[in-house]
Amino acid sequence: MRAVVFERFAEAAEVRDVPDPAPSPGGAVVRVEATGLCRSDWHGWQGHDPGIALPHVPGHELAGVIEAVGPGVTRVRPGDRVTVPFVCACGGCADCAAGEHQVCAHQTQPGFTHWGSFAEYVALEHADVNLVALPEELSYATAAALGCRFATAFRAVVVRGRVAAGEWVAVHGCGGVGLSAVMIAVAAGARVVAVDPAPAARELARAFGAAHTVDPRATGPGAVAGAVRDLTGGGAHLSLDALGSPATAAASVAGLRRRGRHVQVGLLPAESGPAVLPMDRVIGWELEVLGSHGMAAHAYPPMLELVRSGALRADLLVTRTLPLAAAPAALAAMDSAPEPGVTVILPAG
Missing domain, CATH: 3.40.50.720 (NAD(P)-binding Rossmann-like Domain)
Known part of the structure; x- marks a missing residue:
């Protein structure tokens, strides 16, 4: 697959061919239709996240179609349109049992703990816990803006605030x-x-x-x-x-x-x-x-309904779409020349 890869922190990333991911027993591989460019991606590229191992593929806000699932997955299946919170919970720890998936002690985060969604495909863990079905009315570009920034803001304003x-x-x-x-x-x-x-x-x-x-x-x-x-x-x-x-x-x-x-x-x-x-x-x-640290997958339905109904216009946040080839330059420019609104990368573009 094609992916954005950087070999060293704060040095130029490039689009190259890398091996396709495979699903873990309880995980899934999603074909990325759209992925947001977020300031958190810039922090990761700068080396501000100690958990990132090089070489690395960034990207954590995504929407797409399930390509393959592991043998332990029962709730979702290939062909489903999905998004995912940037905090992927384990589903089995004490915090998850209390419903607080966003602070799961065993969480994974695409683009941080493992290769992310600035790519044609991305592997995600604990698919039955974390993958969120998308309403048919929602475009992939709009859905990609939800996984980190919109969902994070929703919980920060409505629940925490x-x-x-x-x-x-x-x-x-x-x-x-x-x-x-x-x-x-x-x-x-x-x-x-x-x-x-x-x-x-x-x-x-x-x-x-x-x-x-x-x-x-x-x-x-x-x-x-x-x-x-x-x-x-x-x-x-x-x-x-x-x-x-x-x-x-x-x-x-x-x-x-x-x-x-x-x-x-x-x-x-x-x-x-x-x-x-x-x-x-x-x-x-x-x-x-x-x-406030993101929002659990199980908390998405009320927010998605408000977006689907038009009560919240998340689509208006998307002010620019780019092909994968333009992602390295856009990532590097985030601190010095940030674009207003949300930039979404279309890997197939």
Whole structure:
């Protein structure tokens, strides 16, 4: 098969022929019809994830068709249209038994623990636990945007953040996760302040219903929280760091009102330095500081129904599609010249 491969961290990847994957006894091989290009892929290529072994194929947001299954698989079969969460759970540990697959201690992640979906085929573990059937109305490109960023934002806003109609929600960072969070919060009846330095990202946030946008370059790094508090009449009820940096994490917490809720969604790699949070305010104002890490496969149906019905327009997040040959350059450009919205790679293109 053709796949995007890098031999060394932060050095150019290339498209080459590599052996086709085979399913494990409880796993499946999926023919990749679409796969998202995510900032997490860039972190992996940079070497920020200690679990990646070289050479490596990135990619973890995908949708496609089951090509083959192992002998132990009973719930899904070849020919099924599927997607998968980026956290593939084992299904048998204590966390999985409690339904918390997204923190499974034995999880696998395509594109991180093993070769991923920037390829014509990808192997996935524990197929009966992790593969999610796709509604026929959903395109592969839209479905590929769900597996990491949209599903992560959905759980972060709805489950971890407990958003309520009429609340103010601040979203720091309007990439794929942040724009998804804007759309989901607005659909829940919340009012949103979207923070991002890129004009195109702020424009998309407004198009998805944000009441206000903030350019952190115009306010200055220490004034973002104050701008959010002013626009919301005292601070956000719920705030998300959807980028992942010490500055955005601190601004998210500092922009909350009393008894507000901060959800950390963006990754905070060690290379960025420690995130210093105003813990005196966390105590005095009884703030909640929460983490959110994807969403379990069994939790997908309500979200998929909202997308299928048009109540949530995940399709509008996809602003660019690329062939596999263009993936190495797009991956390298993610930090210096990120595209607004979600970029989806079509391996067959």
